[in-house]
Amino acid sequence: MNLSTEYLGLSLPHPLVAGASPLADDVDGVRRLEDAGAAAIVLRSLFEEQITREQLSEFDNLDRHGDSFAEAASYFPTPDAYALGPFEYLNHLRRAKEAARVPVIASLNGATPSGWLEYARLMEQAGADALELNLYRIATNPDTTGADIERQAIDTVREVKKAVSIPVAVKLSPFYSAFAHVARELDRAGADGLVLFNRFYQPDIDAEELTATRTLHLSDSSELLLRLHWMAILSGRVRASLAVTGGVHTALDVVKATMAGAHVTQTVSALLIHGPGHLRTLLGDLVAWLEQHEWDSLSRMRGNMNLSKVPDPDAYERANYMLMLRGWRA
Numbered sequence: 634m635n636l637s638t639e640y641l642g643l644s645l646p647h648p649l650v651a652g653a654s655p656l657a658d659d660v661d662g663v664r665r666l667e668d669a670g671a672a673a674i675v676l677r678s679l680f681e682e683q684i685t686r687e688q689l690s691e692f693d694n695l696d697r698h699g700d701s702f703a704e705a706a707s708y709f710p711t712p713d714a715y716a717l718g719p720f721e722y723l724n725h726l727r728r729a730k731e732a733a734r735v736p737v738i739a740s741l742n743g744a745t746p747s748g749w750l751e752y753a754r755l756m757e758q759a760g761a762d763a764l765e766l767n768l769y770r771i772a773t774n775p776d777t778t779g780a781d782i783e784r785q786a787i788d789t790v791r792e793v794k795k796a797v798s799i800p801v802a803v804k805l806s807p808f809y810s811a812f813a814h815v816a817r818e819l820d821r822a823g824a825d826g827l828v829l830f831n832r833f834y835q836p837d838i839d840a841e842e843l844t845a846t847r848t849l850h851l852s853d854s855s856e857l858l859l860r861l862h863w864m865a866i867l868s869g870r871v872r873a874s875l876a877v878t879g880g881v882h883t884a885l886d887v888v889k890a891t892m893a894g895a896h897v898t899q900t901v902s903a904l905l906i907h908g909p910g911h912l913r914t915l916l917g918d919l920v921a922w923l924e925q926h927e928w929d930s931l932s933r934m935r936g937n938m939n940l941s942k943v944p945d946p947d948a949y950e951r952a953n954y955m956l957m958l959r960g961w962r963a
């Protein structure tokens with residue numbers, strides 16, 4: 634069975650990638666993921682704030698930014714609360730690369746183009762096979778427009794692409810008013826891959842304690858649907874390779890993501906629930922499903938359910954919406 638795929642210009646034996654998670658925070662974890670069959674491993678993100686705070690603290694000038702900055706800075710975890718600081722991250726990356734035969738993808742998490750992007754170059758020097766740029770931004774300022782946010786994201790990608798020669802993927806949120814346009818502009822800015830989608834922090838309220846609660850819920854397969862939808866819209870319309878992250882728990886999820894157009898699927902929650910060995914189960918189940926359904930390769934099904942041949946996708950989307958609502962029977 635031919636499961637091979639190309640992602641970010643990397644030739645992979647199959648599309649099952651371990652997404653950014655604590656599972657690869659140490660070298661043993663990296664080895665476990667590789668032994669379980671991960672085709673590539675994404676490390677957890679290094680955050681813009683970790684880097685800028687490290688840079689700022691070198692000059693001992695947090696106070697020079699005045700009270701407002703000091704107050705904002707207090708929201709962030711203390712440096713020792715991060716799993717890995719910037720220098721530890723680069724060291725870990727170097728060791729992970731020495732330990733693993735599969736590609737190791739480093740991740741940078743931020744939103745604005747500035748000096749911290751220098752770390753992209755350091756990650757390349759530390760041996761990363763590719764970078765995943767995790768653009769996380771909640772635009773809370775009413776003066777900030779969608780165009781501002783998009784421009785910053787595109788400029789960030791352009792800056793990173795200028796800084797490194799390894800491939801750069803961009804992990805995105807679905808919350809843009811015209812996601813297809815943003816994706817195409819990122820593609821034009823040189824993104825080698827688009828990773829759909831980031832999961833956003835959704836605070837709950839503890840009504841007794843009057844506090845906002847931060848809980849990280851693991852996903853289930855229902856989260857895949859949003860990804861399938863946008864994957865099917867983008868597939869065949871961008872040059873960048875495409876990855877699904879979010880809701881990939883079973884071999885059937887991998888099949889659906891591939892039919893929508895994904896070159897790889899990233900898995901995290903399922904590995905946290907079942908352990909890294911779940912990758913082996915996924916791979917076995919995937920081969921069994923393909924054999925049972927008489928597919929001889931995964932690449933032949935890639936994108937066969939995308940919308941690239943639909944003459945008027947906007948009308949098609951509206952028609953499906955109407956049919957879904959009209960079709961409801963209690």
Ligand SMILES: Cc1cc2nc3c(=O)[nH]c(=O)nc-3n(C[C@H](O)[C@H](O)[C@H](O)COP(=O)(O)O)c2cc1C
Nearest residue numbers: 652653654677678767852878879880881900901902
């Ligand atoms: C504990 C935990 C830590 C994560 N850390 C990161 C991270 O550092 N960077 C990142 O881009 N995504 C991170 N993610 C998000 C995952 O990479 C993935 O995109 C998300 O969990 C959706 O995939 P899933 O449904 O397979 O879990 C994290 C997820 C979890 C559960």
